[in-house]
Amino acid sequence: MDMRILGRLTAADALPFYSWVAVGGAVVTVLGLLTIVGAITFLRKWRYVWTEWMTSLDHKRIGIMYVMLALVMLVRGFVDAIMMRAQQAVALNSTGYLPPEHFDQIFSSHGTIMIFFMAMPFLTGLINIIVPQQIGARDVAFPFMNSVSLWLTAAGAGLVLISLVVGRFSTAGWTGYPPYSGAEYNPGVGVDYWIWAIQVSGIGTTLSGINFIVTILKRRAPGMKLMRMPLFCWTTLATSILMIFAFPALTVTTALLALDRIFDMHFFTNAGGGNLMNYINLFWIWGHPEVYILILPAFGIYSSVVSTFAAKRLFGYKSLVYATMAIALLSFTVWLHHFFTMGAGAGVNAFFGIATMVIAVPTGVKVFDWLMTLFRGRITFHPSMLWALGFIVTFVIGGMTGVLLALPPADYLMHNSTFLVAHFHNMLIPGALFGYLAGYMFWFPKAFGFTLDERWGKGAFWCWIIGFYLAFMPLYVLGFMGMARRMERYEISAWQPFLLIAALGAVVILAGITCLVIQLVVSIRKRNEKRDLTGDPWDGRTLEWLTSSPPAPYNFAVLPQVRDIDALHDMKRHGSVYVRPKQYEDILLPINTGAGVLIGGLAFVFGFSAVWHIWWVAAAALLAILATAAARSFRDKTEFCLTGSKVQEIENRHFRDLAREGVL
Amino acid sequence: MKRAKAAGGRTLGSYLTGYVLALVLTAVPFGIAATGALSMQSALIAIGASAIVQVLVHLRYFLHLGLRSTPQERLLAIAFTAVLILIMIGGSLWIMLNLYYRMWA
Structure with a gap:
């Protein structure tokens, strides 16, 4: 162990002068940070940002901050992607423009960012904003823990971002397989950045999972039986169960790898009596459920979107619930298909191959349910609906290549080829990202009080889906032609045309991302004409559309009485919507606190010093985290009372808007 | 007491x-x-x-x-946990022992 004051942190090692592209990345990262800090300072908004947002325990604001983090990381992850596509487009018989060391960092950070710091915060954010409202609750079960989760996730993202400026990121891929990720072959800080970023954010995710489960089980409005919950709540419940059962496996696995690296232990080193295949086994015990952690919430979003914009009750509600729970359980029984080529016996491979094919059955049930919901519906082609339609078509293609890969003999041919890369992007881009973007465009008015521009939204959709097909269909072909994934250069000229098409696809996706940015800017500019005063811009069917947009801090002044799956639609039909009580009751709300930000900041310091072996700082940060948590737990006054008259004032404003819009 | x-x-x-x-x-x-x-x-x-x-x-x-x-739903949660632990640990043992058998035994 390193006992120097600054561990192994030296200026010569730490700065990214090994490649001009890395220097560029570092400069952009630092400038981006300075721009944000500078803008807030220039506008004198620090007090506002701190008191209204960073310290907020309001689940909607925490959710919005999660989504903001996700969108920033989406851009960062996409820059990695287009850099790889550009490299492979030109690297026929040449070194291209990226040195191998740097190319390897890029594919590692692309995967890590997209899974842990784009998809996870995106789905957690949408769940945070919407689920409490859909079940008719005033808050999540543990508002403070929610803030801790957010800032731990942000701390992990911060570690990945700072690795671009101080030191290097892992070159071992987003899965970090030993022996290459072990200390012997990878003595630098890259793998450590990967490990600690995952450790820190993984704890945040586990806490989120606990929070959502308790919220859904304990905070439902009167009459909201489990079998009346909107499907997004069901998929959230399933995802949260997967989070709390699967993430400990990842935490333990990466912790064991850290012990190997720091204390020279031998869990995964063959020479020392360990077994590297056990790393791969443990990693995918988390890894496969993780796929469904990402995809199930998107399934829930599609269910909401499809039923709202087809103006129909969801077809086969019960079968969708059972399919969701079946997928959740089955997702724990397929992990070996990620390493068929380890060479297990026929019995083992056959079991996991068949389990993998079986999981396609409940997924297929869902696809038919969505199709039947659309059938004879009055369909509105809102951008969210386009994402859903694009998803149904594209996801089925990806699913079929997955069933193909579930055959062990076929997998032996495709393993580690670009066919695999094409397959999992074909699942996760339509199956997760399109869903989150559909949810973003669907629920944006709920979060901010004005709708997003639909023309730019449609533009974003068409660019994304065309770009997706251009970028990934060639990779299927290349896989059949024998191209391995993660190649920094190659000598086979027949591959290049396909790689050029793939690069073109990445450019089209870039246009899609540009559309998303323009959509946001245009909508903010035109926010006054796009105001959603009713809180229900799409003739919604579930309870989140009963609140005002943006909702009051307490969501519901009077807890709704639920009598149907489409609770709001049912109220509208019976004329029991927007009924005012004679008198409003007092409502308890959580008091904002900076303790969550502090714990996140300390976790960042802990991670950074663990990466650089600055042990005294790491220990101090860990102690400070414990002290903060302890101090916070001794606070008796964590809630304040919003009096009934204040509630009435807020509600009066909402009902005035409703009256002006002619809803009442 | x-x-x-x-x-x-x-x-x-x-x-x-x-x-x-x-x-x-x-x-x-x-x-x-x-x-x-x-x-x-x-x-x-x-x-x-x-x-x-x-x-x-x-x-x-x-x-x-x-x-x-103990209330039934809590027992159900424990049972679910037990099933998952069985799948994870039992599966890992099955996979790793199978590997051991094919490589060293």
């Missing part, structure tokens, strides 16, 4: 029983490993068995789970 008669069997006596059992179940595998009294295979089985019994002792005496006294 007066306030020891709390609800749901949460008496000082039951905590002490659990504590002593937990200590014994820790000491036994430790002793087996330290003295090397048993052969490798029986040592592994004995250690594994004490670990499983230890889990049950914790559930019974410290978390106060009982088949009749």
Whole structure:
């Protein structure tokens, strides 16, 4: 162990002068940070940002901050992607423009960012904003823990971002397989950045999972039986169960790898009596459920979107619930298909191959349910609906290549080829990202009080889906032609045309991302004409559309009485919507606190010093985290009372808007 | 010992029983490993068995789970956890022993 004051942190090692592209990345990262800090300072908004947002325990604001983090990381992850596509487009018989060391960092950070710091915060954010409202609750079960989760996730993202400026990121891929990720072959800080970023954010995710489960089980409005919950709540419940059962496996696995690296232990080193295949086994015990952690919430979003914009009750509600729970359980029984080529016996491979094919059955049930919901519906082609339609078509293609890969003999041919890369992007881009973007465009008015521009939204959709097909269909072909994934250069000229098409696809996706940015800017500019005063811009069917947009801090002044799956639609039909009580009751709300930000900041310091072996700082940060948590737990006054008259004032404003819009 | 008669069997006596059992179940595998009294295979089985019994002792005496006294949904959650642990640990053992058999045995 390193006992120097600054561990192994030296200026010569730490700065990214090994490649001009890395220097560029570092400069952009630092400038981006300075721009944000500078803008807030220039506008004198620090007090506002701190008191209204960073310290907020309001689940909607925490959710919005999660989504903001996700969108920033989406851009960062996409820059990695287009850099790889550009490299492979030109690297026929040449070194291209990226040195191998740097190319390897890029594919590692692309995967890590997209899974842990784009998809996870995106789905957690949408769940945070919407689920409490859909079940008719005033808050999540543990508002403070929610803030801790957010800032731990942000701390992990911060570690990945700072690795671009101080030191290097892992070159071992987003899965970090030993022996290459072990200390012997990878003595630098890259793998450590990967490990600690995952450790820190993984704890945040586990806490989120606990929070959502308790919220859904304990905070439902009167009459909201489990079998009346909107499907997004069901998929959230399933995802949260997967989070709390699967993430400990990842935490333990990466912790064991850290012990190997720091204390020279031998869990995964063959020479020392360990077994590297056990790393791969443990990693995918988390890894496969993780796929469904990402995809199930998107399934829930599609269910909401499809039923709202087809103006129909969801077809086969019960079968969708059972399919969701079946997928959740089955997702724990397929992990070996990620390493068929380890060479297990026929019995083992056959079991996991068949389990993998079986999981396609409940997924297929869902696809038919969505199709039947659309059938004879009055369909509105809102951008969210386009994402859903694009998803149904594209996801089925990806699913079929997955069933193909579930055959062990076929997998032996495709393993580690670009066919695999094409397959999992074909699942996760339509199956997760399109869903989150559909949810973003669907629920944006709920979060901010004005709708997003639909023309730019449609533009974003068409660019994304065309770009997706251009970028990934060639990779299927290349896989059949024998191209391995993660190649920094190659000598086979027949591959290049396909790689050029793939690069073109990445450019089209870039246009899609540009559309998303323009959509946001245009909508903010035109926010006054796009105001959603009713809180229900799409003739919604579930309870989140009963609140005002943006909702009051307490969501519901009077807890709704639920009598149907489409609770709001049912109220509208019976004329029991927007009924005012004679008198409003007092409502308890959580008091904002900076303790969550502090714990996140300390976790960042802990991670950074663990990466650089600055042990005294790491220990101090860990102690400070414990002290903060302890101090916070001794606070008796964590809630304040919003009096009934204040509630009435807020509600009066909402009902005035409703009256002006002619809803009442 | 007066306030020891709390609800749901949460008496000082039951905590002490659990504590002593937990200590014994820790000491036994430790002793087996330290003295090397048993052969490798029986040592592994004995250690594994004490670990499983230890889990049950914790559930019974410290978390106060009982088949009749605990609400059904909580038992369901425990059962679900048990199934997942079985899948994860059983699956890992199956996979890794299969690998061992094919590579070294």
